[in-house]
Amino acid sequence: MDDKFDAIIVGAGPAGCTAAYLLAKEGLEVLLVERGNYAGSKNMTGGVLYGPVLSRVFPDFPLNIPLERPISRHVLTFLSASSAVSLDANAAGTEIHNGYSILRAKFDRWFAKQVEDAGGIVATGLLAEDLVMVDNRVTGIVAGGDEMGAEVVIAADGVNSLMAQKAGLGVRLAPHNVNQGVKEVIKLPPEVIEDRFNVAPGEGAAVHYLGIGTEGVHGGGFLYTNKESISVGVVVQLKALMEHNLRAIDLLESFKGHPAVKPLIKSGTTVEYSAHLVPAGGRDMMPRLCTDGMLVAGDAGAMVLATGRALEGINYAMASGMAAAETVKQARQKGDYSRQSLVQYEAMLADSFVFKDLENFRSAAGFLDNPRLYRAYPDLVCGLANKIFEVDGQPKKKVWQVVRGELKGRVSLWQLIKDGLAARKSV
Amino acid sequence: MNMEERLALNKYDVDNQAHIRLEDGKCRECSHKACLIICPAECFKLREGTVSFAYEGCLECGSCRVVCNEGGLDWSYPRSGFGVSYEYG
Numbered sequence: 001m002d003d004k005f006d007a008i009i010v011g012a013g014p015a016g017c018t019a020a021y022l023l024a025k026e027g028l029e030v031l032l033v034e035r036g037n038y039a040g041s042k043n044m045t046g047g048v049l050y051g052p053v054l055s056r057v058f059p060d061f062p063l064n065i066p067l068e069r070p071i072s073r074h075v076l077t078f079l080s081a082s083s084a085v086s087l088d089a090n091a092a093g094t095e096i097h098n099g100y101s102i103l104r105a106k107f108d109r110w111f112a113k114q115v116e117d118a119g120g121i122v123a124t125g126l127l128a129e130d131l132v133m134v135d136n137r138v139t140g141i142v143a144g145g146d147e148m149g150a151e152v153v154i155a156a157d158g159v160n161s162l163m164a165q166k167a168g169l170g171v172r173l174a175p176h177n178v179n180q181g182v183k184e185v186i187k188l189p190p191e192v193i194e195d196r197f198n199v200a201p202g203e204g205a206a207v208h209y210l211g212i213g214t215e216g217v218h219g220g221g222f223l224y225t226n227k228e229s230i231s232v233g234v235v236v237q238l239k240a241l242m243e244h245n246l247r248a249i250d251l252l253e254s255f256k257g258h259p260a261v262k263p264l265i266k267s268g269t270t271v272e273y274s275a276h277l278v279p280a281g282g283r284d285m286m287p288r289l290c291t292d293g294m295l296v297a298g299d300a301g302a303m304v305l306a307t308g309r310a311l312e313g314i315n316y317a318m319a320s321g322m323a324a325a326e327t328v329k330q331a332r333q334k335g336d337y338s339r340q341s342l343v344q345y346e347a348m349l350a351d352s353f354v355f356k357d358l359e360n361f362r363s364a365a366g367f368l369d370n371p372r373l374y375r376a377y378p379d380l381v382c383g384l385a386n387k388i389f390e391v392d393g394q395p396k397k398k399v400w401q402v403v404r405g406e407l408k409g410r411v412s413l414w415q416l417i418k419d420g421l422a423a424r425k426s427v
Numbered sequence: 428m429n430m431e432e433r434l435a436l437n438k439y440d441v442d443n444q445a446h447i448r449l450e451d452g453k454c455r456e457c458s459h460k461a462c463l464i465i466c467p468a469e470c471f472k473l474r475e476g477t478v479s480f481a482y483e484g485c486l487e488c489g490s491c492r493v494v495c496n497e498g499g500l501d502w503s504y505p506r507s508g509f510g511v512s513y514e515y516g
Contacts, residue, residue: 038512242494
């Protein structure tokens with residue numbers, strides 16, 4: 001194979017596109033392979049994209065990028081079966097949170113186009129079926145029945161990465177460390193969205209829900225405003241679905257029907273239903289990220305941060321794509337694509353916010369497995385708020401008495417202290 | 428909206444062959460059959476004591492692959508160009 005590429009990148013998501021774009025810009029012969037008929041066609045996100053990494057790749061960010069709305073309102077809502085209490089951070093008129101709602105079919109497609117414009121070859125509708133390996137060294141891929149050779153392969157083929165798995169670098173997916181997200185995109189006119197979410201024209205809101213309302217399962221809900229639609233979904237740990245014998249779709253339906261959610265999506269038209277997995281086990285499920293002739297980036301390497309506040313993956317994916325590109329660039333200068341040379345990728349990630357965050361929040365996964373987070377605490381917060389705002393003609397109690405009354409039967413004082421300490425340590 | 432109507436919202440290029448295959452004997456003996464509830468597209472159905480899989484509506488998420496620990500599942504992506512295509516995502 002003398003017509004081989006400098007790099008073949010498998011998967012045109014944020015990790016793969018970042019790596020391919022940066023390498024193509026350096027003048028390398030780059031092939032980006034995407035199994036979907038267009039980049040983004042197999043992807044979905046909650047999702048909010050935050051600026052710090054993308055603005056390093058595209059200095060004119062957020063200009064000329066198909067973003068939906070800048071998020072000026074971040075809301076965290078505790079949801080009990082019948083009520084809701086929210087923490088509402090409203091930064092109207094500013095872009096202080098640096099987050100934008102996105103739709104992946106548009107965003108990824110745009111990103112892949114940038115790779116093409118930078119001189120990379122983008123092959124869509126092409127499934128990478130296998131790796132080519134010579135003496136345990138990755139030397140290319142098999143796609144569409146053809147062998148394609150490269151100095152290095154970057155596996156950025158997502159949470160189910162078959163490429164990484166074939167090289168023995170696969171993420172150890174298990175029901176306890178994988179969450180399932182299901183989402184509907186619901187069409188609504190822009191003015192209706194802006195009125196309902198109390199945002200200025202063109203601005204948007206991100207609402208995260210702790211507890212999905214009816215069941216105390218490990219998971220949460222979300223609402224994100226797009227330009228002309230709302231993304232509404234739930235994200236639930238696979239193990240929790242199995243243990244409670246629940247379907248995510250039933251949780252999504254009950255979430256959509258919750259009295260605090262229903263008015264926000266009323267009279268909208270559902271135009272798409274999607275599902276995706278999120279690797280949520282962080283460092284504990286992360287495989288080695290390089291071998292001879294290959295690097296693993298993004299979800300394929302479990303680079304997602306789960307803090308309970310959100311599941312953040314796109315930034316980590318793009319940061320790993322940047323580190324992969326830099327590693328390949330230097331390997332090329334050395335003319336050495338062996339594991340010893342490529343291992344610099346892991347060092348680079350260790351030195352960046354990617355591993356630092358994942359390391360710092362390593363115990364979060366265990367903390368987030370606490371069932372009280374999804375039922376007792378949302379119920380407690382909602383119960384407290386209802387009691388505090390209630391005027392029932394009886395002599396009023398002081399706040400602490402109300403707290404004591406609401407804790408009763410839900411959470412013991414000892415559990416509260418224990419969970420508080422765990423929260424301080426983990427999230 | 429039932430699942431069929433829900434999936435009909437999406438765009439699919441349906442292949443003439445399944446990308447996921449089940450091994451009848453293993454599925455029949457599987458004690459949990461978690462694929463039945465875990466699949467967000469309800470592609471798995473219980474039929475006469477074993478599990479059947481309808482690949483056409485698959486969302487390619489991989490949930491079945493993660494919960495199947497009986498080795499009854501031969502999991503792969505659809506062939507090049509086939510399967511679901513999200514227009515929003």
